[in-house]
Amino acid sequence: EAQVTQNPRYLITVTGKKLTVTCSQNMNHEYMSWYRQDPGLGLRQIYYSMNVEVTDKGDVPEGYKVSRKEKRNFPLILESPSPNQTSLYFCASSGIGLVRNEQFFGPGTRLTVL
Amino acid sequence: DAKTTQPPSMDCAEGRAANLPCNHSTISGNEYVYWYRQIHSQGPQYIIHGLKNNETNEMASLIITEDRKSSTLILPHATLRDTAVYYCIVRVGNNAGNMLTFGGGTRLMVKP
Numbered sequence: 208e209a210q211v212t213q214n215p216r217y218l219i220t221v222t223g224k225k226l227t228v229t230c231s232q233n234m235n236h237e238y239m240s241w242y243r244q245d246p247g248l249g250l251r252q253i254y255y256s257m258n259v260e261v262t263d264k265g266d267v268p269e270g271y272k273v274s275r276k277e278k279r280n281f282p283l284i285l286e287s288p289s290p291n292q293t294s295l296y297f298c299a300s301s302g303i304g305l306v307r308n309e310q311f312f313g314p315g316t317r318l319t320v321l
Numbered sequence: 322d323a324k325t326t327q328p329p330s331m332d333c334a335e336g337r338a339a340n341l342p343c344n345h346s347t348i349s350g351n352e353y354v355y356w357y358r359q360i361h362s363q364g365p366q367y368i369i370h371g372l373k374n375n376e377t378n379e380m381a382s383l384i385i386t387e388d389r390k391s392s393t394l395i396l397p398h399a400t401l402r403d404t405a406v407y408y409c410i411v412r413v414g415n416n417a418g419n420m421l422t423f424g425g426g427t428r429l430m431v432k433p
Contacts, residue, residue, distance in 0.1 A: 211364070240420070250365070250423040265420065297364050299421075308355070310421060312364025 209234050211313035213298050219319045220288055228283045228316050230298030237303045239281035240265070240310070241273065243294040250297065256281055257303065288320040325409045330428040333403075339396040341427050343409030346390040351413050354385060356394050357421070358405040365408065365423070368394065399431045 211232045220226055232239065240255040242265075252265030256275040270292055272284040281300075285292060298313040326344040333339040345354065356368040369376055369383045371392070376383045382395040396403055408426040 249425060250421075252420050255420065295362060299364070308370070309367040310357075310365075312366070314364055315362060317362075 209311065211298055211300055211311050213296075213313040213316050215316060216314060217317050219321065221321050222289055223287050226285050226288060226318075228285075228296060228298075228318070230281045230283065230313060231279050232281075232298075232300040232311065233279065234300060234302075234311065235278065236300035236311075237278070238310075239275065239298065239300045241271070241281070241283050242297045242299065243267065243292075244297065244315075245294050253283070253296075288318075290320050292318065293320045294318060325411055325424055327407075327409055327424065327427045329425060330430070332430050332432055333396075333399045335401060335431055335433050336398055339399040339403065339429055339431070341394040341396075341407050341409075341429065342391065343394070344391045345409070345411045348389050348411050352411050353413070354383065354389075354392050355410040355412065355421070356381070356383065357408045357410065357423075359408070359426070360402075360405040365421075368407075399429075401431050401433065403429065404431045405429060 214229045237258045241253040242250045244250045251267045253271050254265055254273040256262045259275055259278050262273050296316045299310045301310040353370050353372050355370040357365040359365045369378055369381050371383045371385050385392045406426040406428050408423050410421055
């Protein structure tokens with residue numbers, strides 16, 4: 208089954224404790240992206256990657272890092288989480304150069320930073 | 322990408338057609354209209370897209386006005402499971418950046 212998986216689905220942590228949220232897709236997609244969703248602000252893009260070893264900032268990259276060492280994986284790293292990073296996070300993937308350009312989203316990771 | 326305007330909320334009776342409007346008066350010639358929906362805190366789901374012709378798939382129909390300044394997503398027989406936030410997004414179809422800019426969307430409530 209074609210899917211995007213994220214782990215963990217729920218995480219409660221404390222300020223400053225490094226964490227990684229994993230994202231994996233099995234559709235051989237070149238493009239992967241991370242979004243965060245906050246009430247009243249909608250979905251905002253954090254980082255994206257057009258292919259292996261190619262990453263770029265989205266609209267709200269501060270406080271986050273990403274890596275793309277393999278095509279299927281795109282982890283989101285919070286080196287020193289702060290309470291303002293409490294949010295619902297979504298990973299997405301798609302092919303590129305396609306008009307249909309359907310993005311497949313993961314189930315979400317709800318992060319709480321105390 | 323062009324800006325879109327959608328009503329914040331709509332109700333629809335179960336079994337009836339749900340017609341969700343979207344205004345995109347600044348759309349340019351190479352921009353497509355995409356629709357996604359998000360069912361309560363799940364990941365957004367692609368529904369349909371179109372350029373200027375009306376489109377239909379197994380989920381919905383998309384009607385785009387001749388001047389392309391507005392469009393309507395039609396769910397022909399809404400069910401309770403169609404309760405969700407529906408997002409209308411305008412962007413270049415093969416945009417290498419691939420970013421989707423989600424606005425506020427329309428919260429559709431399907432009622433029994």
